Amino acid sequence: MSLSDAVRAGAGPRELAAAEVPAEFLAAHLRIEDEKTFEGIEGDRDVRNTLHVGAVPMPELAPDEVLIAVMASSINYNTVWSATFEPLSTFGFLQAYGRQGGWAKRHDRPFHVLGSDAAGVIVRAGSGVRRWRVGDHVLVNAACVEDQEASVQADGMLSENQLAWGFETNYGGLAHYTIARASQLIPKPAHLAWEEAASIPACGGTAYRMLVSDRGARMKQGDVVLIWGASGGLGSYAVQLVKNGGGIAVGVVGSEEKARAARALGCDLVINRQEHDFGGDTDDEPEVAVAQGKRLGRLIRDGVGEDPHIVFDNVGRSTFGISVFLARRGGTVVTCGSSTGYQHRFDNRYLWMRLKRIVGSHVANLQEQVDTARLFDQGSLVPALTSLFPLEETGEATRLVQLNQHIGKVGVLCLADRPGLGVTDPERRARIGEDRLTLMRAYAHDGVRAA
Template sequence: MSLLSEAVVAGAPPEELERLPLPDEYTAAYLRAEDAEMFRGVADKDVRKSLRVGPVAMPEPAPDEVLVAVMASAVNYNTVWSAIFEPIPTFRFLRQFAAQGGWAARHDLPYHQVGSDGAGVVVRTGSAVRHWKTGDHVVVSCVQADDQEAATQADGMLGAEQRIWGFETNFGGLAHYALVRASQLIPKPAHLSWEEAACNPLCAGTAYRMLVGDRGARLKQGDVVLIWGAAGGLGAYAVQLVKNGGGIPVGVVSSPAKAEAARRLGCEVVIDRQEIGLDDRTGDDPRAVIETGKRLGRLIRERVGEDPHIVFEHVGRATFGVSVFVVRRGGTVVTCGSSTGYHHTYDNRYLWMKLKRIIGSHAANLQEQWELNRLLSLGHIVPTLSAVYPLAEIGEAARSVQENRHIGKVGVLCLATAPGQGVTDPALRARVGESRLNVLRELPDPRP
């Protein structure tokens, strides 16, 4: 560990962090461009074989960037996509970005430092950074928006040059140091540990935009919301946001352990996928889609009394047709992903004749991230961390997500030497309560 890293871990004051030199290299989780074809023709694309941990060179911050000493990060499904090099190797994203020239050229490297979540300490600021300084405790939004695009001024997610940090850019969060734009930074909630703070931005922000933001489904009090994967990274925040906003969350899960997790988060009705006969092939058979939708609709009406107003969709091919069928007349399906496949089949009659809507949603703009962070800082929404791994075991951490063995979010310690570090407001933590903050970590460890 470098002198700067040791100082960060020890909680050194800003002036000492400024004085100490940056190390020439640091430890990071990364992929190699030379491995991009390693899974061609392989059935089990095991991410433990492609994700590597080792030294990488320290990059120079651009004028609008900050260098963050990353105390903790988390695994998202985009790290799995990166590590299996699908649907395309992310090195193509890095080359496209670098083609802009200037500071962007740094991103085209023979390795890709991955990770789209992070919490840590600012250790350097670029010359154009105004609102942040060395020593600030921050969490990082995954969105790098281009503030010189006109569309960005309306909504940071609309710009054509918007990118997801650590997926479509280099220097991501699964490392001891990460480069981020100043416009990605958010104050770290003072009552949370590093790993609790790190696990929230990508999934919680995405769920907030989908459900609460004015470009999403616009959740209102009393809405019945069907949430696929209610105990997963996205779904666990969706359950809380629906409950916190006066809605009625109805969760679909894949095991009794995940059903218990959804209930602990506030899910009033929990349905196991086996109850409706759903599997990853359901979406390929139009008749199976309708029959599964009928079974699911009956169960929801039996247990809630009415059809859902909103369906929170991110599973994709296996569930999308069912989502369109089961949402009520005039209802909304809001989608942010397709973990079981991107090509969806559904019966369009149930969309147009019943005046339903489909809304595409992607990550969250900075205002939405700050609004969500306020809810976390007040203790109204809590982290969904269930397991924590050291950076050296990123392969195992990502494998648990790849195989859907995880519950909620899987955290990764980077510079933090143990879980529980980084809390600067113990009084607020006591008011929120350890049990509430660790609602999923009290469940059995999902690791085999």
């Protein structure tokens, strides 16, 4: 029996250890010869033109790493950046990493296996791995840190050599197999299917750090939290965290369908920006952002009675000036990304004179990820998974995210040949409730609609 077949059959540690590791495996990847595909193109950079699914060679395992048979993964916006080679080609990241020498050299290849989420089974463990064994079911934290740096004893995300796994490293999670450091591993919630669990770490952990962690916005009971993109992957978890923490969730979304999803998640107030023209390209005109902020602020006060204590922003260029204006006096804007552009301009008077804070946040450290997974174990959080694609259709899945036509998290089945596998605690699943766990699946898009 092949290793892949053994994993699919649910074989035990002894059988997995006895099966031969394949010399190559199926993976969604980029090729260095496509690096100039979109050069000079100002219009649509369709990710389906550069994302390939095919065989790549199996890497050698470092002593502090595990080899994981990936049962499911999911799409994050960094895969869009990678596949469009914007703002930089990720092959540059791999080349820079490879120049460190040693085991890092494996990552500098003429292909780049993408993906910053994975749920799967450990099938090999390096000689330096202590706390994990072949057969363990795990998730992977997208933050790959240098765990021998002093700074990580305070916070893993302070590592000078911290890399985004599957974006700044090779051999990511959109594949049949992946490699990860033991310091990235999170126990998989036993009541979740593989594809549900794979939707958690990159977005769930990021939202937790942004809102709940003492390194983020330090949300407290009663806080009004404005969430841009409240029906997206990050936003879906942010809404749940706000409601669990006794806060008031105000969601901004881009369509009536997304508004319904945000309400289903528990948003106290949902604002459809299509109806009010918020969040256009205001970044080069701070006065326009202020004008939009005034209108949005009135809607928020009319709806919940107060200005936001916290603004949750991962959109960037098109919303950041509004976010800075909207946060109340002494409030906080917490940001983890810029899907509409990195260069932000805003009217600084509303920051300094009103004593606001801007907090930068990136993924989550391992303890924050484990704390997030525990909330799923308890049933306090549920998966944001909506659409689901086979690995062979990774291009279509990524295109859905590129066009912002998705809701929640877009999942990808890898070695799992159908949804619903991987549940090892059906009693807990029954207690939490199938309807609750699959709440977001009602908003699945089976394919990419016309742009």
